[in-house]
Amino acid sequence: MLDKAFDPASMEARLYAASEASGAFGAEPASDAQPFTVVIPPPNVTGSLHIGHALNNTLQDVLIRYRRMQGRDALWMPGMDHAGIATQMVVERLLGTEGKTRKELGREAFVKRIWDWKAESGGTITRQLRRLGASLDWPRERFTMDAGLSKAVIEVFVRLHKEGLIYRDTRLVNWDPVFQTAISDLEVESREMKGQIWTLRYPVEGEPGRFIQVATTRPETMLGDTAIAVSLGDARFADLVGKRAILPLVGRAIPIVADEYSDAEKGTGAVKITPAHDFNDYAVARRHDLSMPTVLDAEARIWLDEIADELRLVEGAANPEFVRSLAGQDRFVARKAIVAELERLELLEKVEAHSNAVPHGDRSGVVIEPRLTLQWYCDAATLAKPAIEAVETGKTEFVPKQWENTFFAWMRDIQPWCISRQLWWGHRIPAWYGPDGSIFVERDEAAAHAAAREQFGSDVVLTRDEDVLDTWFSSALWPFSTLGWPDKTPELDKYYPTNVLVTGFDIIFFWVARMMMMGHHFMGEAPFKHVVIHGLVRDEKGAKMSKSKGNVLDPLELIDANGADAVRFTLCALASPGRDIKLAKARLEGYRAFATKLWNASRFLEMNGIAADPAWQPESAQGPLARWVLDGANTAIAEASAALDAFRFDEYAAVLYRFTWNSFCDWFIEFAKPVLNGPDGPEKDEVKGAAQHVIGVILRLLHPVMPFITDELWTHLGYGGEASLIRAVWPTPVAVRDAAEARAELDGVVRLISEVRAVRAEVNVPPSITTKLLVQGASPEMLARAGRWIDAIRRLARVTEIETLEGAAPKGVVQAVLGEATLMLPLADVIDLAAERARLGKDRVKAEIEVKKINAKLGNEEFIAKAKPEVIEENRERLADAQAEIARLDAAMARIAS
RNA sequence: GGGCGCGUAGCUCAGCGGUAGAGCACUGCCUUCACACGGCAGGGGCCACAGGUUCAAUCCCUGUCGCGCCCA
Numbered sequence: 001m002l003d004k005a006f007d008p009a010s011m012e013a014r015l016y017a018a019s020e021a022s023g024a025f026g027a028e029p030a031s032d033a034q035p036f037t038v039v040i041p042p043p044n045v046t047g048s049l050h051i052g053h054a055l056n057n058t059l060q061d062v063l064i065r066y067r068r069m070q071g072r073d074a075l076w077m078p079g080m081d082h083a084g085i086a087t088q089m090v091v092e093r094l095l096g097t098e099g100k101t102r103k104e105l106g107r108e109a110f111v112k113r114i115w116d117w118k119a120e121s122g123g124t125i126t127r128q129l130r131r132l133g134a135s136l137d138w139p140r141e142r143f144t145m146d147a148g149l150s151k152a153v154i155e156v157f158v159r160l161h162k163e164g165l166i167y168r169d170t171r172l173v174n175w176d177p178v179f180q181t182a183i184s185d186l187e188v189e190s191r192e193m194k195g196q197i198w199t200l201r202y203p204v205e206g207e208p209g210r211f212i213q214v215a216t217t218r219p220e221t222m223l224g225d226t227a228i229a230v231s232l233g234d235a236r237f238a239d240l241v242g243k244r245a246i247l248p249l250v251g252r253a254i255p256i257v258a259d260e261y262s263d264a265e266k267g268t269g270a271v272k273i274t275p276a277h278d279f280n281d282y283a284v285a286r287r288h289d290l291s292m293p294t295v296l297d298a299e300a301r302i303w304l305d306e307i308a309d310e311l312r313l314v315e316g317a318a319n320p321e322f323v324r325s326l327a328g329q330d331r332f333v334a335r336k337a338i339v340a341e342l343e344r345l346e347l348l349e350k351v352e353a354h355s356n357a358v359p360h361g362d363r364s365g366v367v368i369e370p371r372l373t374l375q376w377y378c379d380a381a382t383l384a385k386p387a388i389e390a391v392e393t394g395k396t397e398f399v400p401k402q403w404e405n406t407f408f409a410w411m412r413d414i415q416p417w418c419i420s421r422q423l424w425w426g427h428r429i430p431a432w433y434g435p436d437g438s439i440f441v442e443r444d445e446a447a448a449h450a451a452a453r454e455q456f457g458s459d460v461v462l463t464r465d466e467d468v469l470d471t472w473f474s475s476a477l478w479p480f481s482t483l484g485w486p487d488k489t490p491e492l493d494k495y496y497p498t499n500v501l502v503t504g505f506d507i508i509f510f511w512v513a514r515m516m517m518m519g520h521h522f523m524g525e526a527p528f529k530h531v532v533i534h535g536l537v538r539d540e541k542g543a544k545m546s547k548s549k550g551n552v553l554d555p556l557e558l559i560d561a562n563g564a565d566a567v568r569f570t571l572c573a574l575a576s577p578g579r580d581i582k583l584a585k586a587r588l589e590g591y592r593a594f595a596t597k598l599w600n601a602s603r604f605l606e607m608n609g610i611a612a613d614p615a616w617q618p619e620s621a622q623g624p625l626a627r628w629v630l631d632g633a634n635t636a637i638a639e640a641s642a643a644l645d646a647f648r649f650d651e652y653a654a655v656l657y658r659f660t661w662n663s664f665c666d667w668f669i670e671f672a673k674p675v676l677n678g679p680d681g682p683e684k685d686e687v688k689g690a691a692q693h694v695i696g697v698i699l700r701l702l703h704p705v706m707p708f709i710t711d712e713l714w715t716h717l718g719y720g721g722e723a724s725l726i727r728a729v730w731p732t733p734v735a736v737r738d739a740a741e742a743r744a745e746l747d748g749v750v751r752l753i754s755e756v757r758a759v760r761a762e763v764n765v766p767p768s769i770t771t772k773l774l775v776q777g778a779s780p781e782m783l784a785r786a787g788r789w790i791d792a793i794r795r796l797a798r799v800t801e802i803e804t805l806e807g808a809a810p811k812g813v814v815q816a817v818l819g820e821a822t823l824m825l826p827l828a829d830v831i832d833l834a835a836e837r838a839r840l841g842k843d844r845v846k847a848e849i850e851v852k853k854i855n856a857k858l859g860n861e862e863f864i865a866k867a868k869p870e871v872i873e874e875n876r877e878r879l880a881d882a883q884a885e886i887a888r889l890d891a892a893m894a895r896i897a898s
Numbered sequence: 899g900g901g902c903g904c905g906u907a908g909c910u911c912a913g914c915g916g917u918a919g920a921g922c923a924c925u926g927c928c929u930u931c932a933c934a935c936g937g938c939a940g941g942g943g944c945c946a947c948a949g950g951u952u953c954a955a956u957c958c959c960u961g962u963c964g965c966g967c968c969c970a
Contacts, residue, residue: 005935190970357970402902406968409901413969505968540910542966573921574910578903580966582910586922593935604932650912654920669932677931754939760927761939767928795930796938850917857916862953871916871954878917 002606002716006599008563012708015723016130019711022723025135027075029490036072037498038064039479040136041511042144044083045118046090049128051537051545051583052504054555058568058705059534059575059649060502061134065704066644067499068135069730075495077482078136080123082145084471085179085363088425091117107424114425128556133564133707135726142482144474145427152481153427153474154443156522161431161441165379166419168439172275172282173418175371177300178364181422182375184470185415186509188368190357197354198339199268201347202228202245203317205253212237212245212256213349215267217356218277219342220335222247223307223323224295227255227273229284231262234269248347249323249338251312257288276372292372300369302326302334316345331369376420376429376467380517384411387516390526396516399532399647400577403505410509417514419470426468433463476514479527500647501528504536532647534575540584558588565706566592572705573653594657595709598702601665602713605691608676612696612718616689618734623683625675626690627742629668632659633697634733640701641730653705660698667750668694674791692717697731748782749789755823756797759816762839763832770798771825774805774813777888778821815840815892819881822888837896844889850882 019025027035038060043053060076068074091114092102102110129136142149160166173182198219201211214228225247230237237256244253254273261284262271275285275292285292293310297303304311304327311320322341326334342348359368388411390396391404398404420429432440432448438455440448440462452460477485479501483492497519503512512531519527538544539551546552558567569591574581605611621627636659643652668691675687696719703710703725714725736742756773765771773793775783786793786802793799805824809815812828814836854875857863864872 002932004933006933400903405902409969536967576911579911584910584922587910589935590922593933596935597933600933600936602932607932654912657921665933666937673931757938758940764927767930767938798930853917857954860953863916864953866953867916874916 002599002603002713004603006563006596006709008565008595008708009560011712012131012133012559012564015708015711016133019135019707019723019726020130020138022726024723024726025076026137026139027491027495028073029494031073033071033073035075035495035499036064036067037075037077037495038500038502039077039482039498040079041501041503041507042079042081042142042475042478043125044086045080045122045143046083046086047125049125049132049555051553051555051558053125053129054132054558054567055534055537055571055575055581056502056504057129057132057134058571059532060500061132061568061707062572062649062652062704063500063502063644063647065135065707065726066730068726069700069703069728071729073494075140075491076134076136077140077142077495078126078129078138079142079478079482080126080144081471081475082143082426084421084423084426084468085181087114087118087122088423089179089363091425102424110424131556131559131564133568135707140482144471144478148484149474149477149481150427152477152485153469154430155486156477156518157430157469157473158441158443159522160378165382166441167377167379168374169377169416170372170374171377171416172279172370172372173375174359174361174368175298175300175373176361176364176366177298177369178361178366179423180298182371182373182418182420183361183363183368184418184472187362188359189362191360192355193358194353194355195358197267197352198342199349199351200248200272200342201349202248202272203314203347204240204256205244205246207243211347212240212270213268214270214272216272217354218274218335219338220302220331221274221277221295222272222338223250223302223304223326224274224276224293225250225254225272226275226285226290226292227257227288228270229257229259229262229273230270231264232258232260234258234262234264236264236269246314246317248317248342248345249319250307250310251314251318251320252307252310255288255290257284259284259287277370279370282370282372294372296331296369296371298371300331300367302329302331317347375418376431376469378417378419378473380414380417383517383521384414384513386520387411387513387526390516390520396526396528397530399530402578403508403531403533406505407508407513411513414513417470419473420465420467421470422466423468426471427474429465429467429469431465433465434460472510472514475511476518477522479515479519480523485522496523496527497525498528500530500532502532502534505533506536508533530647535578535580537571537581537583540582542580542582553583553585558585562588562592563595563708565595565709568707569594569653569705572649573657575649577648577650594661595706597661597665598698598706598709599713601660601669602695602717604669605695606717608688608691610688610691610695610717612720613689613692616693618690618693618736621686621690621736623686624742624745625668625671626686627736627739628746629664629690629694630734631736631739631742632663632668633694633731634736634739635659636663636701637697637731637733644704649705656698656702656705660702664694664698667746670796671746671749671789671792674795678791693734699725700728700731703728745785745788748785749792752782752786752818752823753793753797755816755818756793756799756825759814759823759825759839760798763814763827763835765798765814765825765827767798769827770794770800771827773797773799773802774809774824774826775802776805776809776822776824778804782819782821809895813895815895817843817885817888817892820884822892833896837893840889840893840896844886844893847882847885847889851879851886854879854882 064074064076174188176183197215197217199213199215201213204210204212228245240256241258243256245256247254261280273281273284275282275290276294293306311323312318361368434452440451442448442451448462479498480496483495485492515527566588570587618630636655639655640652672687675684699710699714711725810826813824813826816823857875
């Protein structure tokens with residue numbers, strides 16, 4: 001016997017272990033079944049399961065379990081990402097607590113230290129994914145730094161380099177002064193900062209007393225200015241173009257140029273150009289062939305090496321001694337000193353408050369410093385072309401579709417991707433340098449030496465590039481590298497391209513776009529058919545969850561409190577497309593109650609000796625109750641399947657919630673009770689048969705979202721052995737004889753009971769009072785139907801018996817109108833006539849409004865002329881119904897009055 | 899500045915040309931033999947605003963206002 005209350009905590013671990021051990025999560029490359037593949041967005045090895053992971057993986061698990069039950073050879077590929085910067089940060093911090101730095105340790109020892117850390121405490125998240133119930137094919141678990149994936153990374157790098165799609169270049173990059181590495185455009189987030197804007201006066205060369213004013217938000221970079229730009233055709237500066245200005249403090253003469261970048265409407269109309277420390281200025285410098293001195297070092301401190309020779313003493317404007325004193329100062333400290341010095345020299349025109357977007361490193365959180373360095377780049381624009389085309393032609397579809405715009409906007413204007421990182425944790429770039437700087441990009445050191453020998457005619461000393469690759473470089477290969485590429489494996493052959501990628505919009509650029517590029521380039525086709533983009537999980541007020549706000553909901557705590565099934569169901573139910581999820585604990589509790597409801601319904605069936613009966617034929621059902629519930633199940637199957645096919649997880653959840661609770665529990669079980677309590681015989685057997693059939697359907701339909709409770713009940717009710725539900729066949733509709741007739745029958749009884757209940761509740765008749773039901777004007781069908789269901793009606797409507805009323809109504813009846821009939825409950829002792837009159841009056845008002853609305857429509861000639869005939873007909877019927885109802889309500893009120 | 903999305907019941911959200919829906923919350927009644935994590939019933943809506951298209955608009959179009967996100 002099932003326990004009275006459903007206790008997820010006591011069974012989840014056991015059920016998951018049994019499922020995993022059974023091998024049911026595993027793909028079967030040798031099977032003939034059509035594959036269905038999903039690759040997990042690999043969580044960071046440093047990570048732990050947060051609510052976003054819970055959502056993301058629940059949706060994937062729902063799809064995988066659904067397709068697996070449909071007989072597909074389902075592969076859900078597990079794995080983790082080495083997460084370059086994030087992991088290096090964690091381990092460096094750990095070293096810090098021991099008072100060590102990574103530089104003291106040295107590269108080799110530090111990397112070994114990370115591997116040790118990974119073996120010990122990395123991958124917590126895989127254990128947590130098991131708690132969520134994720135049916136990943138664990139034996140296939142991969143790691144972006146494992147041997148196979150590293151081989152794929154090297155292969156891709158070498159091939160792209162040979163094709164000219166990876167190259168080295170000295171350009172301005174986003175430089176993180178804390179991690180002291182280049183980062184890509186995507187790893188920079190701009191934050192609105194309140195700051196200041198300084199207007200400086202630069203003396204015009206050869207024209208004493210004349211100045212040109214420039215506005216800047218970064219006065220400390222002025223040491224690296226190599227020009228002043230004014231806008232084309234700005235009359236104020238026309239005569240200055242071609243002349244030079246004296247760069248204050250430094251004393252160097254710099255040209256005044258006209259360039260489209262400068263905006264006459266903004267600031268003073270003239271801007272200083274610091275090519276090595278600003279992206280726009282860099283572009284201007286390239287157009288005008290300006291020099292590009294760097295004045296900040298890797299830690300963003302003032303660095304004078306490249307301008308030391310240019311320092312001049314200029315009376316009232318420049319003093320080498322002052323500039324030299326700045327060397328080694330932090331950029332923001334130097335800023336103050338420089339502003340003070342300019343003020344002293346009366347070269348500061350004004351200072352105003354100013355707010356602007358300042359780039360920050362997404363990991364370090366510090367202000368990014370553009371820096372001119374030699375880095376490796378990937379020609380993303382070339383790789384993007386086939387990826388764009390795949391989306392344009394529908395080979396890959398985003399769900400919801402509007403995300404395609406976001407994808408296109410990024411991809412059509414994509415910039416070279418900086419892929420080198422000055423870190424130690426990651427895939428080391430397979431480039432070796434000869435003594436003369438020659439570059440050998442090869443698969444391994446031996447090959448590099450061979451290539452060098454060929455070039456130099458003898459063995460030379462080669463040094464390997466110190467840098468590693470952007471973490472996202474290896475993630476970009478994930479859909480095929482995890483399947484064995486570059487080797488030709490059966491898995492690669494069978495499971496690529498994958499079917500669906502489920503992810504958040506925040507990594508469309510980082511990851512989805514790059515997988516599209518690499519997938520096309522190396523596999524010749526898109527890595528996935530559908531990209532399902534889900535929203536962000538927020539707190540119940542819509543705020544982002546963050547530790548500092550203290551509004552973080554920990555999925556593991558939610559699972560502890562409500563069970564994994566309830567957490568999963570909640571996330572699905574709230575996953576409306578294109579919307580973020582506002583998660584409130586009350587929702588969790590509501591869906592936990594749903595699990596309990598299912599549990600208790602099963603318990604009821606069990607108590608009535610209802611258990612799996614594979615021999616029972618639903619097609620054989622004779623009675624309307626069995627046919628009605630089977631028909632309802634058919635609808636639920638069709639709707640749930642359609643919802644999942646369309647990635648409508650919310651509708652899928654809603655369909656099952658409604659059918660299970662409002663149809664199966666609220667009505668079917670209640671109608672079944674009189675039968676089950678009655679004599680044994682074919683009728684009871686049929687109701688039991690239908691009940692076991694439908695609960696079997698419900699358990700299977702719910703299994704993708706609620707794997708634990710359904711598994712437990714499935715086994716308990718005897719549908720199969722341990723862990724058999726996971727591979728049970730997804731239900732399909734069964735043939736139901738004359739379903740429309742069954743619907744009319746049961747829906748009619750439901751309406752009758754509901755009407756009586758409503759009337760009783762309205763006039764406050766306590767359930768303890770039972771009464772006769774008098775029916776006037778009912779059709780023979782309705783009377784016959786009521787007679788057939790008298791047991792259920794007695795129970796559910798608190799009616800003792802049903803009588804047809806021919807003559808006048810007795811005094812003191814409560815009345816209600818149901819279709820063509822008037823229902824009367826003789827309750828003379830308990831009713832309040834005034835309340836009764838008010839109730840009938842209220843119904844009459846509603847009917848009158850209806851009549852008015854429809855009359856207006858039907859009186860409109862154009863409506864009659866242009867509306868669809870069926871719409872007109874429908875309105876005529878509704879009008880007749882409403883008018884008839886008014887007539888019966890009037891009659892009812894007349895009876896009360898007498 | 900450009901783009902995308904959202905304003906529907908107290909809250910969270912479905913719906914999307916032709917009777918305005920769900921869950922939760924709320925109110926009343928009920929410890930009826932699966933379930934009080936329950937049952938029954940009920941109240942509650944100018945579907946943001948203003949125009950337009952249409953026989954008909956919460957739904958389509960345009961604009962306005964408010965909110966959120968992305969990109970510059």
